Amino acid sequence: MKPLKLVAQPLTKEAFTQFGDVIEVDNATHFSINEGGVERYHDLADVQIDVESGGKAIISYFKINEAKTFPHSFNLIERHPKASQAFIPMFDAPVVIVVAPKGETVTGADLKAFVTNGKQGFNFHTGVWHMPLVSEVKDRLFVVVDRSGPGDNCDEYIIENETIELILP
Numbered sequence: 527m528k529p530l531k532l533v534a535q536p537l538t539k540e541a542f543t544q545f546g547d548v549i550e551v552d553n554a555t556h557f558s559i560n561e562g563g564v565e566r567y568h569d570l571a572d573v574q575i576d577v578e579s580g581g582k583a584i585i586s587y588f589k590i591n592e593a594k595t596f597p598h599s600f601n602l603i604e605r606h607p608k609a610s611q612a613f614i615p616m617f618d619a620p621v622v623i624v625v626a627p628k629g630e631t632v633t634g635a636d637l638k639a640f641v642t643n644g645k646q647g648f649n650f651h652t653g654v655w656h657m658p659l660v661s662e663v664k665d666r667l668f669v670v671v672d673r674s675g676p677g678d679n680c681d682e683y684i685i686e687n688e689t690i691e692l693i694l695p
């Protein structure tokens with residue numbers, strides 16, 4: 527079967543709107559605090575949590591235990607039906623992500639790959655399909671803002687009958 531080759535496009539707020547938020551200082555609302563000693567880049571992402579059903583926002587670190595080789599073949603994607611999930615890299619290097627619009631089925635044609643500019647994080651909105659985090663470099667660290675609480679918050683989906691290859695730009 528001919529693989530579907532996914533080539534990442536640059537991550538921009540405009541291109542990512544239907545999937546979530548881009549976390550970056552460029553063009554962000556910002557103001558001086560602490561008597562001018564600190565600049566606050568304010569309200570960069572919409573943290574969506576199902577507090578009404580017992581969910582709460584948590585902050586975690588994700589550390590890459592296993593570097594992936596690229597092109598990276600995958601066919602499993604996932605979504606979080608109860609909350610958003612933000613990733614903030616603790617390093618200055620591009621990160622490749624793959625998303626697909628909300629919905630009950632996904633095909634390879636629905637997938638979009640993005641690559642950060644090395645100074646961006648990203649926040650998947652509730653229910654947005656995404657490839658689980660991968661990196662070509664071991665030990666990279668990410669701050670992750672997502673949810674803990676009752677019930678399952680991770681739906682997995684296998685894209686059938688397609689071989690998808692994610693290519694590093």
Ligand SMILES: NC(=O)N[C@@H](O)C(=O)O
Pocket residue numbers: 604611656657658659680
């Ligand atoms: N499983 C988990 O917490 N991580 C995934 O949700 C992911 O998007 O990497």
Ligand code: NI
Pocket residue numbers: 604605606611656658
């Ligand atoms: Ni996830």
